[in-house]
Amino acid sequence: xxxxxxxxxxxxxxxxxxxxxTKALSTWVVYRIGSRNEVPGMTGSTHxxxxxxxxxxxxxxxxxxxxxxxxxxxxxxxFTDTDYTMYFETIxxxxxxxxxxxxxxxxxNAAFDPKExxxxxxxxxxxxxGAENQPEFAVEEELWGLAFHxxxxxWTPIGYKQDLANxxxxxxxxHYLRYYAPNNASLILVGGFDPAVAMQHIRxxxxxxxxEAPPDPLRLSEPEQRGERRSDLVxxxxxxxxxxxxxxxxxSHEDTPALIVLATILGGWRGLIPFAxxxxxxxxxxxxxxxxxxxxxxDVGVRLEVKIDPSLLIASATxxxxxxxxxxESVLDREVDKLRRTLPARTEMERAKQxxxxxxxxxxxGVTFQGILLGAGEGLSSWDFGERLVAQAEKVxxxxxxxxxxxxxxxxxRSVVRFHAQESPA
Amino acid sequence: MNLPDRxxxxxxxxxxxxxxxxxxxxxxxxxxxAGVAAEGDxxxxxxxxxxxxxxxxxxxxxxxxxxxxxxxxATLEFRNGEELLSFTGRCTRDTTRETMRxxxxxxxxxxxxxxxxxxxxGELRNDLRIEADDTRHRATRELARLVFPKDHPYGRDPKxxxxxxxxIKRRDIVAxxxxxVGPEGMxxxxxxxxxxxxxxxxIADPLSRLExxxxxxxxxxxxxxxxxxxxxxxxxxxxxxxxxxxxPAVSRRHEDYYALDLANLLFGRIGLYGRxxxxxxxxxxxxxxxxxxxxxRTAGGMWALSAGVNPAKLVKATQSIRAELDRLRTDPFxxxxxRDGKDNQIGSLIVSLERNAEVAAELHRMEYYGLGMxxxxxxxxxxxxxxxxxxxxxxxxxxxxxxSSMVVAGPxxxxxxxL
Numbered sequence: 001x002x003x004x005x006x007x008x009x010x011x012x013x014x015x016x017x018x019x020x021x022t023k024a025l026s027t028w029v030v031y032r033i034g035s036r037n038e039v040p041g042m043t044g045s046t047h048x049x050x051x052x053x054x055x056x057x058x059x060x061x062x063x064x065x066x067x068x069x070x071x072x073x074x075x076x077x078x079f080t081d082t083d084y085t086m087y088f089e090t091i092x093x094x095x096x097x098x099x100x101x102x103x104x105x106x107x108x109n110a111a112f113d114p115k116e117x118x119x120x121x122x123x124x125x126x127x128x129x130g131a132e133n134q135p136e137f138a139v140e141e142e143l144w145g146l147a148f149h150x151x152x153x154x155w156t157p158i159g160y161k162q163d164l165a166n167x168x169x170x171x172x173x174x175h176y177l178r179y180y181a182p183n184n185a186s187l188i189l190v191g192g193f194d195p196a197v198a199m200q201h202i203r204x205x206x207x208x209x210x211x212e213a214p215p216d217p218l219r220l221s222e223p224e225q226r227g228e229r230r231s232d233l234v235x236x237x238x239x240x241x242x243x244x245x246x247x248x249x250x251x252s253h254e255d256t257p258a259l260i261v262l263a264t265i266l267g268g269w270r271g272l273i274p275f276a277x278x279x280x281x282x283x284x285x286x287x288x289x290x291x292x293x294x295x296x297x298x299d300v301g302v303r304l305e306v307k308i309d310p311s312l313l314i315a316s317a318t319x320x321x322x323x324x325x326x327x328x329e330s331v332l333d334r335e336v337d338k339l340r341r342t343l344p345a346r347t348e349m350e351r352a353k354q355x356x357x358x359x360x361x362x363x364x365x366g367v368t369f370q371g372i373l374l375g376a377g378e379g380l381s382s383w384d385f386g387e388r389l390v391a392q393a394e395k396v397x398x399x400x401x402x403x404x405x406x407x408x409x410x411x412x413x414r415s416v417v418r419f420h421a422q423e424s425p426a
Numbered sequence: 427m428n429l430p431d432r433x434x435x436x437x438x439x440x441x442x443x444x445x446x447x448x449x450x451x452x453x454x455x456x457x458x459x460a461g462v463a464a465e466g467d468x469x470x471x472x473x474x475x476x477x478x479x480x481x482x483x484x485x486x487x488x489x490x491x492x493x494x495x496x497x498x499x500a501t502l503e504f505r506n507g508e509e510l511l512s513f514t515g516r517c518t519r520d521t522t523r524e525t526m527r528x529x530x531x532x533x534x535x536x537x538x539x540x541x542x543x544x545x546x547x548g549e550l551r552n553d554l555r556i557e558a559d560d561t562r563h564r565a566t567r568e569l570a571r572l573v574f575p576k577d578h579p580y581g582r583d584p585k586x587x588x589x590x591x592x593x594i595k596r597r598d599i600v601a602x603x604x605x606x607v608g609p610e611g612m613x614x615x616x617x618x619x620x621x622x623x624x625x626x627x628x629i630a631d632p633l634s635r636l637e638x639x640x641x642x643x644x645x646x647x648x649x650x651x652x653x654x655x656x657x658x659x660x661x662x663x664x665x666x667x668x669x670x671x672x673x674p675a676v677s678r679r680h681e682d683y684y685a686l687d688l689a690n691l692l693f694g695r696i697g698l699y700g701r702x703x704x705x706x707x708x709x710x711x712x713x714x715x716x717x718x719x720x721x722x723r724t725a726g727g728m729w730a731l732s733a734g735v736n737p738a739k740l741v742k743a744t745q746s747i748r749a750e751l752d753r754l755r756t757d758p759f760x761x762x763x764x765r766d767g768k769d770n771q772i773g774s775l776i777v778s779l780e781r782n783a784e785v786a787a788e789l790h791r792m793e794y795y796g797l798g799m800x801x802x803x804x805x806x807x808x809x810x811x812x813x814x815x816x817x818x819x820x821x822x823x824x825x826x827x828x829x830s831s832m833v834v835a836g837p838x839x840x841x842x843x844x845l
Contacts (some may be wrong), residue, residue, distance in 0.1 A: 024780040066697030073773020092776045122711035132665040180743045236663035238559035283492035298552040358499025361451045364783035416686045
């Protein structure tokens with residue numbers, strides 16, 4: 001789809017995708033700041049900052065963003081990832097200036113009223129406690145902590161509860177001032193607008209904003225893992241869970257397209273940003289056949305965590321009642337071993353590529369989903385990251401899938417978390 | 427959105443379609459009145475059946491079915507609800523005919539293999555265990571049971587419970603399918619990259635092959651009277667407690683529906699969860715989520731609010747909820763609040779119909795509740811004409827502490843929160 005790019009003098013990158021005959025407009029701003037930019041003691045600060053940016057500042061009083069978007073019948077939200085943070089509004093296209101005003105105020109003028117910072121402390125702790133209610137969260141947090149000892153992927157974006165309890169307003173505000181600047185952000189518009197008119201309005205709203213010194217590159221890199229790491233969690237829960245993560249290279253690495261095909265063959269594909277997939281799960285993949293059809297598990301999943309820095313390919317399973325973790329692990333090992341030893345069949349390769357092609361379309365469902373795809377692409381490298389990846393995956397041959405399986409799906413580079421569900425106390 | 431096309435097929439199925447050319451694929455949402463309300467005393471059989479519809483047909487086994495669908499990049503899902511067996515899917519223009527053909531096979535010629543029945547039985551039992559360990563699920567499920575008592579289809583667990591899941595046999599599933607799953611009462615809404623030719627050739631043609639042999643569309647009984655109760659479900663191993671409060675509301679076609687929908691928006695939805703969210707989250711930081719919902723169905727409805735809170739703040743949170751319910755009388759919605767709510771509902775016509783999935787769901791709703799194909803054109807006027815005093819009146823009529831049940835699930839300790 002036709003997409004225009006331009007960079008303002010202050011460094012703000014602008015990505016415009018006009019869609020004729022569309023009455024809605026989705027405005028996204030992605031900041032290249034995530035939990036990977038945090039340090040121990042300040043975990044969760046990026047996510048907390050995200051919450052503070054709905055509380056006014058500059059031309060906007062507390063509650064204004066909510067009120068303005070609500071009156072327009074719009075939707076809005078924000079997401080904090082390990083690598084980036086995104087904010088969006090989807091509104092009638094005629095209200096473009098409103099979205100631009102909100103985002104330009106948010107970029108430099110957030111208030112961080114000390115009373116509001118304090119009120120939000122318990123909200124983010126509550127968000128974490130809600131996640132803690134789910135055993136899957138414990139497994140996820142344990143897995144990343146196990147696989148990364150040096151790199152900030154060690155913790156998840158929500159942060160540790162003790163940090164959330166102790167953080168003060170000042171470091172949060174400094175974090176905001178340091179990273180929320182036009183030269184560390186991209187603005188994305190998708191929907192019904194004229195690009196020339198939009199650019200004029202964008203310049204008026206954003207050109208006056210001052211850039212900051214570019215953020216220092218992250219110098220931490222995870223040393224090579226030497227030997228498998230394992231953790232057994234014994235806690236109350238309804239079902240045993242199994243999760244394994246193998247180290248994979250950064251998103252920009254030449255092996256990423258082959259790893260995507262591999263992940264699809266092993267566990268199916270649900271899109272690059274699986275919002276569009278909803279509850280849909282593939283049933284034609286190898287793990288479903290090996291674990292669900294055989295009644296060892298009731299649910300399986302494979303996620304290729306595509307990130308700026310080397311990350312993980314994660315396979316997970318919810319065990320069926322009576323199935324053993326040892327058995328599930330050995331079946332999964334067998335399937336991974338097959339990938340390492342044997343070339344995938346032609347039909348399997350074609351089915352995997354067809355899924356990638358189809359999801360590339362399904363993820364274009366409306367202006368909001370297109371905005372999130374372009375935004376996530378900008379957060380990782382460039383707006384067209386997803387399109388390029390799918391195009392590269394088309395060229396992947398069976399031997400490349402086998403090669404990346406041999407290279408990355410190895411025991412000494414993996415971390416395993418097993419959740420042993422204990423009967424819940426009454 | 428243009429006025430949707432509506433076609434009634436010879437077997438009774440209704441097709442509703444509208445093009446959304448900016449979204450480059452075809453999406454559909456359909457239903458058959460074969461949900462919980464259609465299963466009678468055979469509790470759990472509708473859910474069991476819905477989970478088996480992708481488990482093999484006369485032509486294709488479960489694995490081949492998955493290979494075929496995913497080989498053409500299509501998605502197809504079945505879901506059981508209180509009233510309906512629903513199905514949703516996505517495909518490209520080129521693969522629409524094949525996807526519809528597979529849908530028709532799944533609905534009309536499922537084989538219910540014994541091996542798949544046992545797999546689904548295990549899945550259901552695991553789901554029951556997982557849901558029993560989920561504070562939010564426990565609270566909302568128990569609230570629905572209290573509001574719709576005596577095993578009413580809106581109140582009981584669609585899975586039927588552990589005992590029923592163990593006992594359901596293949597012949598129960600086959601009997602339910604034969605009696606209830608057919609074209610009678612079937613609705614299919616289609617949107618995206620569609621036009622009249624595609625609807626006729628790739629969609630209407632295969633769907634016409636579904637044969638009507640069932641027992642007709644079952645009536646849904648009116649819900650029994652609700653007696654408000656307070657229930658606590660101790661789950662000491664959890665970090666957070668979930669509160670669910672609610673009571674009976676109205677059916678979708680009830681005269682109070684639009685006023686109540688707006689009142690609910692203002693109370694617990696608009697922006698960051700309306701008045702409720704402003705108090706509990708924004709001002710007091712008591713909860714990450716605190717919102718309300720209105721579920722209006724064919725034979726009745728329910729209004730409910732949910733909040734997830736730290737156990738130490740349970741009493742404060744319930745007191746704050748009570749204060750907001752009382753405020754509906756002492757400080758009714760202002761004219762400005764009501765104007766904001768109306769602007770939101772009218773403006774959202776553009777924003778809430780930008781995706782194929784959203785358009786298909788709206789088309790389906792219009793047909794299912796008999797709102798007419800011109801409903802979206804009338805909607806803004808319906809909202810504009812709502813009188814302020816009517817909105818305030820329905821808020822105090824339905825959102826009452828005395829008329830509500832309350833359930834708290836989680837690490838409640840010695841706290842005895844009351845409303």
